[in-house]
Amino acid sequence: MNDTPLLDLSGLTKAYPGVVANDGVSLRIAPGEVHALLGENGAGKSTLVKMIYGLVKPDAGKMQMHGAGFAPAEPRAARAAGVGMVFQHFSLFDALTVAENIALGMEDAPKLRALSQRIREVSDTYGLPLSPDRVVGDLSAGERQRVEIIRCLLQDPKLLIMDEPTSVLTPQEVEILFKTLRKLSAEGTAILYISHKLEEIRALCDSATILRLGKVVGHCTPSETSARDMAEMMVGTVLKTPTRAGKTPGDVVLALTGLSAKSPSAFGMPLRDINVEVRAGEVLGIGGVAGNGQDELLAALSGETLSAPGMIAFQGRDIGVLGPTPRRAMGILTAPEERLGHAAAPDMSLTENAMLTGAARENLDRGGMLDWGAARAFAERIISTFDVRTPGPGNAARSLSGGNLQKFVIGREVLQRPDLLVVNQPTWGVDASAAAAIRQALLDLAENGAAIIAISQDLDELMEISDRFAALNEGRLSPTRPAQGLTVDEIGMMMGGAHGMEVAHV
Amino acid sequence: MIRLEKRPQPSRAFSLATPLLAVLATMVFGGLMFALLGKDPVTSIITIFWQPLFGEFAFYYRPQLLIKGAPLVLIAIGLSLGFKAGIWNIGAEGQYIMGALFGAGVGLAFYPLDSFIVFPLMVMGGAFGGWIWAMIPAMLKVKFGTNEILVSLMLVYVAEQFLASMSLGLMKNPEGFGFPGSRNLQQYESAFNADLIEGSGMHWGVVAALIAVIFAYVLLTKHRLGFAIRVTGEAPRAARFSGVNPTRLVLFCLGTSGLLAGLAGLFEVAGPAGQVTIDFNVGYGFTAIIVAFLGRLHPVGILLAGGLMALTYIGGDIAQSQLGLPAAAIQVFQGMLLFFLLAFDLLTNYRLRFGRTEVA
Structure with missing residues (x-):
């Protein structure tokens, strides 16, 4: 690694109403470095990469690329400067082919035939087999991610930002992705890698920056740091591992x-x-x-x-x-994956969302007439038992952060004593700490015979x-x-x- | 640069203030339009909003308010249940006609029997007529997945043909000297939906509208079914997850709105209109859609909105005759009301931000 960093961020600050998302964040990435960005949800990782990718403007601080000032006004400028980003959620059209999807994201897309040729070249070089003529709707999640990666690689990026790339992959697919990333890194492309999965980071990344509540709280070399230590730096407290007693299953x-x-x-x-x-x-x-x-x-x-x-x-x-x-x-109680719109109605209050699945077992429905007082009490019980951070049960579900709503949704089912x-x-x-609490609640339920x-x-x-x-x-x-x-x-x-x-x- | 930012929570203040703001904006821009037409804007607005209530001839106009408002409220209450759940009955006009035909048919069949039983039977006939007409789009939707908006709307035109056929054929008054139209139910005491208090405009339809408001209010706030309706409208997947049966909900919402529209038709044909004629329907079923939204799909709001709409109708008529305002201008005026309501409604869920743009 040479002395001039590829990307040098110093004192980046970005405040939203009521919350400082990034507070004086500094970060350096050398060419070819695989750099991990670690932090809990809400620690400010997304805001930071959005600033690098030109989606958000910092309130203060400066960014340098190759030692020169870098202030992308929009993603197009960031891409022109050599920054590529693969988002956690893909932005692809199911009904179009791979090549058509990629052409849509390019400024001066070449003719489809020429583009297909280049897609084949890039996919061969990096071991990401992908036929440009296939319809995206038929692709697996892993293949869709390849479309996004190839889309970035076609722009010949100096810095590739990857947001939680492995959440949709099997372990084998992860291994292949890592080989591709290592090859890119060896060719001098720096990678900024965002993930929760600490073992992956230990396997892949050269260095890591840890964010907590918008501030940089530490750096480490992942291969020399244990996953537990990194997790505790992220959370700021000592983590409890869920515990369980041995038991014999019942009927x-x-x-x-x-x-x-x-x-x-x-x-x-x-x-x-x-x-x-x-x-x-x-x-x-x-x-x-x-x-x-x-x-x-x-x-x-x-x-x-x-x-x-x-x-x-x-x-x-x-x-x-x-x-x-x-x-x-x-x-039989269930908690679906999609919190907003499936497990909970976004614009309805937590009391109403408690009624959503609690009506039958919590005796909130008396011959068709609903007992809103009892529903409110049930919602309050979920909020206090599962430490849901909200001003009260009258607030709309969508006003809660994702993690808090998840605690509410799981708590709502756990408290109804499922079999x-x-x-x-x-x-x-x-x-991490809330996740541990949820897992513990699940284990406790099983302990009690569910x-x-x-x-x-x-x-x-x-x-x-x-x-x-x-x-x-x-x-x-x-x-x-x-x-x-x-x-x-x-x-x-x-x-x-x-x-x-x-x-x-x- | 102005941009919209989604509020974390719907604003309660704005949700209450929106109708008032919309009425105010309509007065301002409507007044401007009247001024451009060469009329004095202040006089025009006063004529429309003040004369019917407190003017010299208010004793005549006030009963008219009830007569015009009652069917609007009755129909709009039914529609609002479906609209809240995302089930769009656009054909209340047809259900209104069929309610009138079935109800009047029952009454005419008993003519000249003098019995207290005739009117209740007519009410049941009217309710059934509206209900069955609404069950056509409902059944087609749940069995074949057809679009209830199109089917219910097209059935309005079918109902209008029925109406014409009935007033020229089966229901034509045999003692009517060949004129189209049925016997006048106002002259058949057992069937006449008379004012409960002479000259007040307070007929059974007004009572039914008030009962419907209370019924809808209790249903939506206290009952499981009302909760199912609201959840379905807010988040259909969450509703399914919570155990709402979408098929039953479609049948209930379309059925109830049809039933109430049918009742409105019966009370009209047996009361203020008096007879089945080719031009019996005057658009209550369509205007009720506006009333439902003007009242923010809330039962009490609909009650107020129905009153307001009736006011602009009657005030508009007065303005036409006294000031010579064109009928089209009055319709534009009413259109403005809905437009501003929807525009201001945005502020319940969004707030305006002034300043430089930023992609979030």
């Missing part, structure tokens, strides 16, 4: 026999012949890459989609044709809380394996391997 609570169901949405994944049993007191962890039937499985269990008789048995009763309300009354709790991405976007199905894309989380593990791939569920002693490789194979990717020809 079968839920039995799925050949469960198949069409997906309600056009680009969704149908469920195909799922067979599994869950017993009282155990946690079944279900992994898998996003979009392989997780939402559909939750919907089939919650009663949002009905299934043929004989496929779902709860405590011995056939419940496939029952809707959500009778299932809740029996003790079977199904959660999808229970700690997605939640800070059966838990935890669907998640966070393998570390699943390994931490599951007794048994299975993976969803293309709507099929793998046979379950005891979670203890499973290796990352084995899990990856259960998740469907590398989905046809190959390792970069380095």
